[in-house]
Amino acid sequence: MSKSVVDASPEAVTAQEDWALAREKRMHEIILKIASDGLHVLDARGNLVTMSDSFCVSLGYERSELLGKHISFWDPSFPPGVFEERMGSLRETNDQTFESQYRRKNGQFIDVEVHARGFQVEGEGLLFCSSRDISVRKQSESLIRLQAGALNNSVNAIAIADATLPDFPLVYVNPAFERITGYSSVEAIGHNCRFLQREDRAQPELMAVRMALMSGVPVKATVRNYHKDGRMFWNRFQIAPVHDKEGVLTHFVAIINDVTERKLSDDYIRLVSQVFLHADESIFITDPEGHIIETNPAFTRTTGYSREEVLGRNPGFLQSGRHDPDFFSNLWTTVLEQGHWSGEIWNRRKNGEIYPDKLTLSVVRNEDDTILSIVCVSSDITVLKEQQNELEMIALHDVLTGLPNRALLNDRLTMALADARRFDKKMALCFIDLDGFKPINDRFGHDKGDQVLMAVAQRMTATLRATDTVARLGGDEFVVVLSEVSSEQELIATLQRIMTAIALPHTFGDQEVVVSSSLGVTVYPDDEVDAETLLRHADQAMYRAKGKGRNCFHFFDVVDERNAHLRTEGRTRIEQALESNELELYYQPKVHLGTGQVLGVEALIRWNHPQQGVLLPREFLPIIENTDVETRISEWVIETAFKQREDWKALGLDFGVSVNLPARHLHTPGFSEFIGRMMQRYPTDLVPDFELEVLESVALWDIPQVTQAMEACRQHGVSFAIDDFGTGYASLDYLRRLPVSVIKIDQSFVQDMLTDREDFAIVEVVINLAEVFRKEAIAEGVETEEQGLALIFLGCTQAQGFGIARPMPAPQVADWCRQYQPPLSWQKASKNPPARLSSRPDKIDWSQYTLGSEN
Ligand SMILES: Nc1nc2c(ncn2[C@@H]2O[C@H](COP(=O)(O)OP(=O)(O)OP(=O)(O)O)[C@@H](O)[C@H]2O)c(=O)[nH]1
Structure with a gap:
């Protein structure tokens, strides 16, 4: 410093100026070396005049590879001609900042922000550019845009609550939230999410959610929520806590799904599977080809076969052999044509036992109407059948003698009549009333009377053919249907046999009792009437036999009857x-x-x-x-x-x-x-x-x-x-x-x-x-x-x-x-x-x- 004060000669001044210039140049060189932004100077045609090291590094080239190159070499948005145009406007505005993309040597593009300024050196117009790599910023910007798009377009409702404020108010809800809940973002933001609840706020799941939020831990739950219009919907949601860099809890993000439909169908499936598992009915399901694909426990209980034993098999192994092939082919035809068959069938258990099954087959179809499966539900009706048989026996038979009663007689008579009509046969109906039966009751007691009635029943049954019917109408009245009568002599012989059988003595101790009988007979088709009238006619004829003095038979007279009929009409x-x-x-x-x-x-x-x-x-x-x-x-x-x-x-x-x-x-x-x-x-x-x-x-x-x-x-x-x-x-x-x-x-x-x-x-x-x-x-x-x-x-x-x-x-x-x-x-x-x-x-x-x- 003192030298400059002391030595102020022109040489000294010049030397000083040169030194300063060299120093400045040196500084420029250093700046260009250490500058972090990509500094570079272009001439008026866009050719690179000089650049910083960082510029070379950002593009991946050696300095020598870049010097003199036209700007379009690294920036495709400036093809030749375009630069001059842009330069003109640059000169006018003198200063400009814009974003562009540079192509690196390896072909990769980088986002840059370019600051450009024109200047003159010795009359030559030059352009100073400073470019900064903004790829990272650009990426995060597009990421944010992407995230916003994802939030807005998500089918899941998303809500973000502020975890730092009391009561965790919502700060964001996406359009799906608005759609699912019916509340707009304006209505929702600033409020705790509980506006989605109603009086059932004590749902156990909700309690668990509250606990998790207090502890700041993630939580998943499915709860009942309510749409703004009052509709209930099942909300399956998960809430995740969000922490800042310091690990402080700042937000909760909730992803919400309306799973009403699924929940209902899940519940339904759960219910159906419970029914399937616990049903008393035996159930098996086959594929369209008839192979068993599922069975329930009742199936195993009924048939004795385990699920594993039968999977993949055709259910034919259950057949008892009691039905002919036609039965099954009709059954399957009905199932396939009508989608359903119901009836009783004899099946065979694994232990060989044959049992009656009440079976229902139903076809399950796909949406395109092809068969998905066939469901077979059946109940073992062995006990029911036994009870039914017993009831039938009671309902259709006389308790004392075990003979058919009036109801069964009517059936048999109607059948015998139909047979006689179809095959052009004769049949006879015989009404039998014991003679002097009352005195037996009076003399020996009701029990002995009963014994007589039972003996008479047995004797008559033994006398007749298996195809004939002996019935007791009550008291001492019996009816015999002789299903086929070939001649009058044969009929009379049969009647006499009946009378003889009835008249055999009954022994009570040392007493012998004999009862005779009066018989009224009518023959079809001589008496061509319906079953009920035939019975009435036989009854009338029996009264005539009584009138004739008992112990005889009387044939119903059709002509007599006709006159009587005319009398009634008259x-x-x-x-x-x-x-x-x-x-x-x-x-x-x-x-x-x-x-x-x-x-x-x-x-x-x-x-x-x-x-x-x-x-x-x-x-x-x-x-x-x-x-x-x-x-x-x-x-x-x-x-x-x-x-x-x-x-x-x-x-x-x-x-x-x-x-x-x-x-x-x-x-x-x-x-x-x-x-x-x-x-x-x-x-x-x-x-x-x-x-x-x-x-x-x-x-x-x-x-x-x-x-x-x-x-x-x-x-x-x-x-x-x-x-x-x-x-x-x-x-x-x-x-x-x-x-x-x-x-x-x-x-x-x-x-x-x-x-x-x-x-x-x-x-x-x-x-x-x-x-x-x-x-x-x-x-x-x-x-x-x-x-x-x-x-x-x-x-x-x-x-x-x-x-x-x-x-x-x-x-x-x-x-x-x-x-x-x-x-x-x-x-x-x-x-x-x-x-x-x-x-x-x-x-x-x-x-x-x-x-x-x-x-
Ligand atoms: N032991 C017994 N007696 C019965 C039964 N049902 C009805 N009776 C009696 O059977 C008798 C039948 O009456 P009637 O046919 O009029 O008596 P009946 O002495 O044979 O007279 P006729 O037929 O005119 O010869 C009545 O006394 C009934 O009380 C029964 O189940 N057991």
């Missing part, structure tokens, strides 16, 4: 006739033969049949004999006659009316009260003027009862006549005791009295009897003048018959009464009655009388 039709006013009463006058005075009229029913015209009582009354219809019609007859009598009374015709009373009606409870009501409803001064005619046979039925019934009616003012007298065999004593006022001589005697001596005698006797018992006699069926005359001679002056008047409709009666005149012969004879005739019509001197002259 009954219904007659009831309809009553309802639709098709019935009418005709009246036949009863007169005094001598004076012609009308003493009364007998009401006689007629049916004005719409198709058949007027029907007489004998044409339809027999059909309803002894039925309720008969009683109803009788009530109608009585009331109509009462009414008619009142009408005639109004016309001044004061004669009585009589009606024919059916026996059943007389004995109907309340009959006398009915008569009482009629008398009250249609009162009269003439007593008695209403007469009930009862057949002699009816009157004799049960004299004390009939007498009682008649007396009860007489209290109400009606009288009784015995109709058709002489046809029964009334004892004189009965005739005396019966409270009847009139005896009507049956027309059959009257009609033949002049030709048949016996009839004449009967007429005479009846007239005399009536006189003796102080009853009036009236002759029915007088057809000729001679008959009337003979009756007068015999002392009978009252008569009715076609010879006097035919029955006529009510409106004609009044006119008839006005005009009727008896034959003169009758008038004359009754005025001068001859001495009583003897029982000899041939003794009558007819010549005294002029017959038919004035009538």
